[in-house]
């Protein structure tokens with residue numbers, strides 16, 4: 031297990047009032063290493079270090095972590111929920127419509143909500159979810175190659 035500078039996962043689990051278990055640490059380490067992973071991907075990676083872990087346990091852990099603010103859940107259109115440990119900033123995502131690639135992009139404002147609605151209907155607005163959708167460089171290059179072939 032790698033050392034973290036900032037509070038370790040052990041410390042952060044304790045601060046959140048969650049029991050520190052090797053499973054929970056394995057899930058968090060897997061997410062640290064592979065941001066924007068789906069629950070199935072987290073399961074596949076965690077099972078390499080904790081073979082006895084079940085998919086159900088992964089779902090429960092991910093739900094607990096989201097609830098306690100240890101991780102962030104995102105719901106890309108048309109694909110399963112993804113999870114990441116980068117929760118401290120108000121960053122956004124670029125999502126490729128072709129292959130589903132997800133890339134972090136820093137928020138130009140840095141704090142939520144970074145977009146003012148045209149009117150707020152009396153709401154106290156907490157967050158604006160910003161997702162940039164388009165085509166990633168790999169898919170653009172593949173499209174160019176196909177055009178060049180024809």
Ligand SMILES: [Zn+2]
Nearest residue numbers: 126129166169
């Ligand atoms: Zn793509």
Ligand SMILES: [Zn+2]
Nearest residue numbers: 114116123134
């Ligand atoms: Zn992200």
Ligand SMILES: [Zn+2]
Nearest residue numbers: 137138139144
């Ligand atoms: Zn923003």
